[in-house]
Amino acid sequence: xxxxxxxxxxxxxxxxxxxxxxxxxxxxxxxxxxxxxxxxxxxxxxxxxxxxxxxxxxxxxxxxxxxxxxxxxxxxxxxxxxxxxxxxxxxxxxxxxxxxxxxxxxxxxxxxxxxxxxxxxxxxxxxxxxxxxxxxxxxxxxxxxxxxxxxxxxxxxxxxxxxxxxxxxxxxxxxxxxxxxxxxxxxxxxxxxxxxxxxxxxxxxxxxxxxxxxxxxxxxxxxxxxxxxxxxxxxxxxxxxxxxxxxxxxxxxxxxxxx
Amino acid sequence: xxxxxxxxxxxxxxxxxxxxxxxxxxxxxxxxxxxxxxxxxxxxxxxxxxxxxxxxxxxxxxxxxxxxxxxxxxxxxxxxxxxxxxxxxxxxxxxxxxxxxxxxxxxxxxxxxxxxxxxxxxxxxxxxxxxxxxxxxxxxxxxxxxxxxxxxxxxxxxxxxxxxxxxxxxxxxxxxxxxxxxxxxxxxxxxxxxxxxxxxxxxxxxxxxxxxxxxxxxxxxxxxxxxxxxxxxxxxxxxxxxxxxxxxxxxxxxxxxxxxxxxxxxxxxxxxxxxx
Ligand SMILES: Nc1ncnc2c1ncn2[C@@H]1O[C@H](COP(=O)(O)OP(=O)(O)OP(=O)(O)O)[C@@H](O)[C@H]1O
Ligand SMILES: [Mg+2]
Numbered sequence: 001x002x003x004x005x006x007x008x009x010x011x012x013x014x015x016x017x018x019x020x021x022x023x024x025x026x027x028x029x030x031x032x033x034x035x036x037x038x039x040x041x042x043x044x045x046x047x048x049x050x051x052x053x054x055x056x057x058x059x060x061x062x063x064x065x066x067x068x069x070x071x072x073x074x075x076x077x078x079x080x081x082x083x084x085x086x087x088x089x090x091x092x093x094x095x096x097x098x099x100x101x102x103x104x105x106x107x108x109x110x111x112x113x114x115x116x117x118x119x120x121x122x123x124x125x126x127x128x129x130x131x132x133x134x135x136x137x138x139x140x141x142x143x144x145x146x147x148x149x150x151x152x153x154x155x156x157x158x159x160x161x162x163x164x165x166x167x168x169x170x171x172x173x174x175x176x177x178x179x180x181x182x183x184x185x186x187x188x189x190x191x192x193x194x195x196x197x198x199x200x201x202x203x204x205x206x207x208x209x210x211x212x213x214x215x216x217x218x219x220x221x222x223x224x225x226x227x228x229x230x231x232x233x234x235x236x237x238x239x240x241x242x243x244x245x246x247x248x249x250x251x252x253x254x255x256x257x258x259x
Numbered sequence: 260x261x262x263x264x265x266x267x268x269x270x271x272x273x274x275x276x277x278x279x280x281x282x283x284x285x286x287x288x289x290x291x292x293x294x295x296x297x298x299x300x301x302x303x304x305x306x307x308x309x310x311x312x313x314x315x316x317x318x319x320x321x322x323x324x325x326x327x328x329x330x331x332x333x334x335x336x337x338x339x340x341x342x343x344x345x346x347x348x349x350x351x352x353x354x355x356x357x358x359x360x361x362x363x364x365x366x367x368x369x370x371x372x373x374x375x376x377x378x379x380x381x382x383x384x385x386x387x388x389x390x391x392x393x394x395x396x397x398x399x400x401x402x403x404x405x406x407x408x409x410x411x412x413x414x415x416x417x418x419x420x421x422x423x424x425x426x427x428x429x430x431x432x433x434x435x436x437x438x439x440x441x442x443x444x445x446x447x448x449x450x451x452x453x454x455x456x457x458x459x460x461x462x463x464x465x466x467x468x469x470x471x472x473x474x475x476x477x478x479x480x481x482x483x484x485x486x487x488x489x490x491x492x493x494x495x496x497x498x499x500x501x502x503x504x505x506x507x508x509x510x511x512x513x514x515x516x517x518x519x520x521x522x523x524x525x526x527x528x529x530x531x532x533x534x535x
Contacts, residue, residue, distance in 0.1 A: 122362075130359030133319060133352075134373045134421075135345035 022218045025139070029147050029217070032140040036148055042141075046149025050111040050213075054157055057106055062094075062161035065102060066168025069093055073169075074177050084183030088191040090169035091162075095192065095201045096257070099162035101249050104208035107154060108241035112216035115146055116237035119220025120230035128221075143217050150216070154209025155202050162201070200256045204249065211248060212241045272297040272429060272461045273318060278327035280310070280317060287313050289485035291327070295429075300455050300462040302476035304469060304507065305483050311465040312356060314482075315431045318463070319353055320344045332428065349377055352422030352430040356437070358414035360406040366393070366417050367402040373424045392420040395454075397446065411438040416447070423454060429461040430454070436468045448475050469508055473497070481507050 036043045073089045119142065122128050128138045166188075173179040192198070219237040223229045273295035280288040287310040295301045303311055316322040318329060320336045329336045334347060360369050370389045374380060380388070393399040396416040406414060415435060422430055432451065436444050452475045455462045466472045473479065473493040481489040481496075481504065489496060489504045496504055505511065522528065 125362070126355045126357050126359035127361055129316075129321060130353075130355060130361070130418075132321060133348055133355075133359075134376065135348040136376055137341075137345075 018222065021222060022214070025143075025218050025221060026214055028139045029143055029214075032137070032144045033148065035140040035144045039145075042145035043148055046145045047153055050107070050115070050146070050149045051153030051156060054107055054110050054153070055160065057110055058103055058157045058161050059164050061102060061106055062099075062164035063168040065098055065161075066090060066094065066165030066170075067172045069098070069165065070169040070172035070177070074173060074179065083177075083179055085187055085191075086169070086173045086177075086179050087166075087184035087188035090173070091166050091188050091192050092197060094162040094165040094169075095197050097249075097253070099158045099165065100201055100205035100208055101245060103158040103161045103205065104154065104212055104245045105242055107150070107157060107209075108212045108216070108238055108245065111150065111153075112212050112241050113234050113238050115150070115213070115216040116220040116223075116234045117230060119143070119146075119217060120223035120225075120233050123221065123223055124225040124227070124230055143221065147213050147217060150213030151206065151209040154212070155205040158201070158205035158208075196257075204252050204256075207248060207252060208245050211244050215241045215244065270296055272332060273463070274328075274330040275318075276328045278317065278329065279325045280313065280322070281325055282313075286485055288317075288324075288327075291482070291486060293480060293487060295461060295463055296478065297461050298455075298459060299477040300452065300464060300475055301478045301480070302464040302466060302472045303480045303482060304465075304467055304472060305481055306507075307467065309482055309484070311482070312433055315353065315433055315463065315465060319348060319351060319431065349373075349425055350428045352425070352427040354415065354418050354422050354430065354432045354435055356433045358406070358411070358418040360409075360414055360418055360421070362406050364406075365402070366398065366404050366406070366409070369406070369417060370421045370424055373421065377425060388424065389420075392424055393417075395423070396420045396450065412440065412443050415439070416443070419447075419450070423458075426458065427460070429463070431463045431465070433465050434467075435464070436466060436471055444471065451475060469510065473508075483507075 069090045070086060073086050073093075074083055077083050077085055077089060119128075122138075122142065128142070131138045131141060170184060174181045174184050216237045219233040219240070220230075223233040271294050273293070275291060275293040278288050278291040278293075279286075291314075293303075293314075303314060305311055313322065317324055318331065318336065320339065323337060331347060332350070334343070336344070336347070339347065360366075361372065364372065367389055370392055371385050374385050374388060378385075390399055390402070393402055396419050398413060398416055398420065401409065401413065401417070406417070409417065415438070419435070435447055435451065439447055448471055451462060451464065454460055464472060464476060473496070476493060479489075479491060479493055479496055480487055483503070489499065489501070489507070491499065496508060499505070499508075
């Protein structure tokens with residue numbers, strides 16, 4: 001009778017401890033951000049690893065999402081005789097919602113998992129201890145550039161996703177479905193607001209960049225240093241990042257657009 | 260460095276008193292006392308799992324003891340802040356059991372890493388030093404290989420070159436002989452002795468290769484179940500007749516030290532009706 005209860009209690013305590021360690025790590029990373037000023041090369045390397053290497057998957061996904069949005073949107077809008085608003089619909093959906101969210105999910109799957117596995121393996125093979133013994137702080141040297149690289153790459157990738165998506169919508173809407181080209185672009189220009197839509201979308205994506213990279217780095221840093229431990233952390237990194245992104249998206253959307 | 264030059268007790272570089280350390284419920288060290296004299300090769304031996312690696316991590320401040328003091332070069336390791344600890348670590352080299360080389364850097368860059376990190380030497384000076392250190396471990400020709408292309412024994416030697424890159428005052432070797440063929444084993448033994456004597460280093464050597472270790476060490480500690488069970492020069496231990504020392508030095512399968520991790524009696528365990 002008491003056994004399951006005790007187990008539950010222990011699991012809750014462990015989860016809370018992990019949460020605490022996660023926040024301490026984030027604090028250490030934030031305190032170490034100055035390191036990249038001393039060694040900007042480390043940041044460029046990571047922006048390449050995380051950002052540039054994710055470009056292809058983000059671009060291709062953006063294209064298809066934009067094309068599907070145009071197909072679906074046209075179906076609904078044309079029933080109300082509002083097909084020329086297709087450009088607004090596609091763009092607003094991308095910039096406000098799908099761009100930041102889908103990009104964050106893609107980055108968590110592609111770059112986040114790679115970060116977790118990399119850091120986890122460095123821990124399992126004592127490379128992190130080795131750095132400490134060489135009087136080099138692994139948080140500053142290894143984690144900080146990756147964190148900043150992830151956080152800065154995310155809004156850029158989301159912007160590319162949305163831009164490619166708008167083009168995809170254009171190909172399908174204007175090219176295939178015969179929406180008026182002038183209407184597609186001019187309505188978009190008139191109705192999409194810089195602050196309301198673009199800035200809020202960017203802020204979302206910045207927030208997603210923080211949580212996705214933070215979760216990936218923490219899962220790697222906190223891994224049980226065995227091959228099984230690393231594989232479990234990698235899975236957990238992707239699952240947690242996806243859930244947190246979707247949850248956080250609801251909160252941010254409610255705060256930004258909820259009135 | 261000037262403040263570090265004056266040590267409280269110059270003849271003892273590492274002084275451990277009343278050290279206690281636990282991993283969860285399991286007691287690893289209980290009231291352990293140990294001295295490492297300056298300029299010597301001191302070996303710490305003991306069966307697998309007694310905490311030899313743990314001891315090295317305590318000395319270098321990677322782990323914190325539950326009680327007791329650890330003084331290195333007159334400084335209390337447990338009380339140092341991060342900056343002071345890092346300054347101390349620049350004067351210690353540690354050879355990890357696995358080598359711990361950075362896998363995304365070549366052999367050359369691995370050895371150059373501490374130099375680039377902690378000195379302002381010019382690139383050509385760094386190159387000269389790296390080649391000298393690699394020459395010392397016989398791997399100058401392997402400078403362009405990546406760690407994944409090295410055998411376990413070679414990786415250990417590269418790690419040794421990296422550990423001595425900053426000319427430390429002390430080197431800690433964790434099982435340097437495992438995975439070495441007899442020739443490189445002999446070479447490594449000679450190298451450890453030679454590095455120690457030529458550069459005035461102090462060496463701590465953790466190992467369970469009794470014969471090899473005894474042949475190059477000046478002083479031996481045997482630890483078991485959290486305590487020092489024997490200590491002395493290799494000759495003294497070779498002559499010691501106590502059951503502990505004989506079992507360990509002669510590699511006898513039975514004696515005061517048991518091969519098994521603590522467990523209930525086998526018959527009792529087999530008769531218990533439990534899932535595991
Ligand atoms: N991270 C850890 N968490 C919990 N227990 C650990 C951890 N690392 C080591 N231990 C335990 O501490 C004890 C000592 O480990 P240590 O690695 O110091 O042994 P060792 O003497 O170096 O053994 P070996 O000769 O096999 O390398 C072992 O019994 C091990 O179970
Ligand atoms: Mg060990």
